[in-house]
Amino acid sequence: MPGLTKLQQQFSDYLLSRNDEISACIVDDERLNKHTRLEIYKNAYAIRLKICIETDHPVLGKYLGDKLFETMADDYIKKHPSHCTSLRDYCNDLPGYLDKTEPFTSTPILAEISAFERTMLDAFDAYDDKRATVEDLKSIKANKWPSIKLDFHSSVRVFTANWNSVESWQALKNDHAPPGAIKGTQQHWLVWRGVDLLTQFKSLTNESYIMFNRFESADNYADVCETLLAHVPEDTISELTLKYLFEWLNYGLIKNISIDS
Amino acid sequence: MDNDYLGFGLGLRIDHFQDVLETRPDIDWFEILSENFMVAGGKPHYYLHAIREHYPMVMHGVSLSIGSTDPIDTDYLKQLKRLADDIEPKWFSDHLCWTSYNHINSHDLLPLPYNEEAINHVVERVKFVQEYIGLTFLLENVSSYLTFTNSEMEEWEFINEIAKRAGCKILLDINNVYVSARNHGFSAKDYLLGIDPEYVQQFHLAGHSDFGDYVIDTHDHDIADPVWELYRFALKRFGQVSTMIERDDHIPPFKDLYAELCIAKKIAEEEFKKYARAN
């Protein structure tokens, strides 16, 4: 008779369909034979993981349709035994899986849709930071403005799409047919958890993306304006940056405004 | 009243956050699923803290894997401790089972063989965990669907022995007793009679799915009549024990769960009245 470690190894092997050595250690009785008993656990294992994929990736599921989703889920479960404590992390490898596995790899928008769904989930669970307000910004004296630096709320993420994945996600979310998959120019999206605790997203213009990136890399306001000079006319910069700063503050994207010393 | 008696509670579920906060139902306490709140922040945290201000809570987990031969997951334990320090529950609980082998997680409550080796293994780990968290730990009996050939005792003997040696308490899930009794063909009443009342600190009530040949612990139905009957029996044996209803799937509106909890309360009142009359 195996000890506890061996018993658990054999049981785990059975759940993963590796072998059925464990069946020698299960009591067989006429009420229910040991294989049926073991299958209860094996089915529960697969169902639980499948529900997790469905719950985390409802829009991907709609895009694939029931049949292809089943095939994908079964294969992902087979290739990805869970190594995570929480099911919350089980689908972290799904975008990578879709990117590399036939037949999904030939439809690259699938990996992008799943990555977008994961970005949204991440933002939903992120740390609760305080949020700076428009008043905080207004209280800064004019001579300090060039030294303004921003810390963004922990939930803020940038999602970069090469395909029309976010537009497809939106269509499916609203129960509309998605547009055909198109690889267009790269589009950046801001994703964050709003003040109402719900996940939000918004497309970034080229200038706002540059501005966000520079602030995120700890540049101060003067440096950010300097960088923008290469992209927009000089006389529009202050109006443009103010517009975005106020917008970000209103969305709750900024945790803290500091003065670079 | 006994400090360990909380009265009648419900499992706090995400679907009911808003309802609970707005209507402040007349409920004695809530049991939270620890894992639901092991995230950095966001909506669950907001509601947890807001609701905690009005109700006592206990923490219930599914990922401790107390019976696993993998080392204890210290990251998980740290998160559990952080949560416990944060919400100050009356106690915390998890299941007498194992969930992972070689770090592959089944995310299920897998059965243990009922033997001396498993007792020794679990006892050491319970002592460590209880000491680490600094609160009373309750071990819950799980529903099981098979028996190992190297089990040397009844499940109730196994759980008593662990509670006794580890110095922890028992969370007696009445539905799980019923489910396992049906699946293994033992008497659910024998099980309850076998459990030492000294260790029982909480009851779980829940629904199951009956497939005829076997019963699965699904927590997606109302509590079944035979489980209510067993609950009556448990009240006679164990007296007043903190009781709550678990519902994890097909979650009905809050008022329906509240109504179900009122049934539990009513049954307890009837039983204790009978007891008082008899004495």
Ligand SMILES: [Fe+2]
């Ligand atoms: Fe339970």
